[in-house]
Amino acid sequence: MDYYYLVKEAPEIPLKSSRTRPRFELRLLRAIDKVLKRLGTQYKVRRVNSVLLLEANKDVINSLVTIFGIHSVCRVMPREFRNLKDIAHHAEELYRDVVKGRKFAVRVKRSGKHRFTSLDVASVVGAALKPYSAGVDLENPEVTVKIEVRGGVAYFIDRCLSGPKGLPVGVEGRVVSLFSGGYDSTLASWMIAKRGCKVDFLHLYMGSAESSEAAVDVAVKLSDWFTPYEPRFLVIDFTPVIAEIVNRVSRDYRQVVLRWSMHYIAQKVAAEHGYDAVVTGESIGQASSQTLKNLEVVERLLPGVSKRPILRPLCGMDKEEIISYIRELGLYGLTSRVKEACRIAGGAVATRAKEGKLKEEIGKLGEVLDLVYSALMEFKVSETGKIKSLIKAFTEDVEVDGVLEGAVLVDVRPRDEFDRWHPKGAIHVSEVLNRVAPDRLIITYCDKGVASTIYARALRAIGFKAYSLKGGVSRLKTLEG
Missing domain, CATH: 3.40.250.10 (Rhodanese-like domain)
Structure with missing residues (x-):
């Protein structure tokens, strides 16, 4: 094998009980296996103290750091040793040309029982490299030599990347995300998957085939983070509901009724398909229909017999923060193609909806919600051709x-x-x-x-x-x- 990595679990995993931890670690190993097999990688993995040592026939560091449950991945050069002199010799071979004419520092971490300390290792390595360098500079080095000593092996670190941390996908329950493909619902789905949930997407077609097709592309890209789980993509033509709201509902209550309707459908999907919770990208006060009062009354009026919890991971974030996260995830370009499609009030929106009035306005919708629900279609997220064909069918002249x-x-x-x-x-x-x-x-x-x-x-x-x-x-x- 040509490449070696030290893979560190997210800090939460080692803290789990002796009964729970093996299940989490098995999920993590399954995710690693799925990612590497998808890349056609030959690999071996074994546990070294509290970390995983992974050997591969190609460089996979960028793929490993997309797996939930991983704290960091370091590409390393492992060298066996018998004493400090061996470690210094290996360091000299690996770094004498790297530090040539440059100031350097040595950082050492150690795990296991040894007759020397981390400081001892740094001292002998520093002494071995100093003749080739411009000197030692512990404050602002041009080159940092990083070494992890575990058992009888010194791992010289070539490159380290941070992982997403969180919990391996699948250790928690199944959730359905109200998914437009825009910034908010995309980040909300990612954050809940990071907590170990299997996330499926519920997409409500609002009248724009272009935006809905873009949402499919976002879901496909986002799903790369959910390995080894392959999400489902559920689609409903929601335009009949929008039409009824526009034709029947008082103007200032239209957005609130629309929000309630979306939650109603999501709850119905969750109850009948066995999901443990509903995920939304709602943020308090971000839109007029998302005031705390409106969110509270909308949730209170949802049928309560089999109501699932509503998870709002973005509730305390503003738009700037959300977009910043989306950029970091490399999803900004795709999510930007999804346009807002549900501004139907045409004027001021009730920001403190009254329960009685909202109930009255909801009653004007009649049977339309159950009708559109009956047309629910479900796909694997990878079946993009089928999903986009259905979306195109929504625009046919009938x-x-x-x-x-x-x-x-x-x-x-x-x-x-x-x-x-x-x-x-x-x-x-x-x-x-x-x-x-x-x-x-x-x-x-x-x-x-x-x-x-x-x-x-x-x-x-x-x-x-x-x-x-x-x-x-x-x-x-x-x-x-």
Whole structure:
């Protein structure tokens, strides 16, 4: 093997109990194995005192430091020794040309039982190298010779990189992240994965195929950090919900109702798919709908029977801090392609939403949330082609000018409007799943033909042959004569 590394675990892992620690260390070894095999690396790994000594046939230091649970990785040159003289001899061979004409310092760490101290090692190595150098400078050296002595081997350190620390992915539970692919949700997902959770992505399509396709690319890149876990990417066309909010909800409550709706869907996904918690990128006060009062009342009005905890790792961070972290992770370019798609208030937003009023506004949504949930699609995050094809399908033209022969008319307006008037034979959208076979042709309609188009796309996503009547109710009445 040509490359040797000392891999140090995150400080939390050695502190675990004797029953828990082996499980964490096994997860870490699995992650290392998956990363290195993905690179086609031949390697061997063994424990040396409290660290891992990894031997590889290629340089993998940059890949190792993306694994949660790793504190640091040092590329080293191991040399066996019998005494201090041997260590000094090895140092002279390795560093005499490096320190030539330059000031240097020696730093030594030692683990195990020896008849000498770290200072003794530094002293003999310094004496061996001094004749080749411009002298010793412990304050501002041009060259620092770093050595770790473990047992009967001296590890001369060539390069060290910090790892992400945290816990190995998989030692905690499964969570679903409300994932737009923007700065906030991306960093929130990363931070929760760092705490040992398996993170899956729930993406709500808001009307921009470009942004949603960019979100897929962000998820793929972010998933490199989650090894050995391969995340799932869950997609829902959320545009029917947005349409209903715009058409039905009071302007100042639209953003708050939208936030509640997103949480409602996330909670439903979490409950029915066995997730332990929901992750969001919410930060207190960052947006009008994210005031502490609004977050509190939104959470209070979520159905409570199977409500999962909401994890908000960014709650105390501002936008500048968030973007700074994103840059450090190398994700800024991708996340910048995702544009904000849910500013629908068109004016001032209620910053202290009242429970009663919010409950009333939520009630205006009718059956739309359960309908869009029924169209949930799930993929492996690596299935980018399939995911992007689905997103493109959300933008297809589904409008028709008339009622096609043999079609089932489906009214997507609120139930009370349907009850007041609907064409003979029409059914309400809430009845579709129970009354209409997937091979039947469906024509949806609403007041103006906007919401019905979105519903038609949602029905197509779950296998129905659905179209939307252009012009809505007025067109329908004209056709009826």
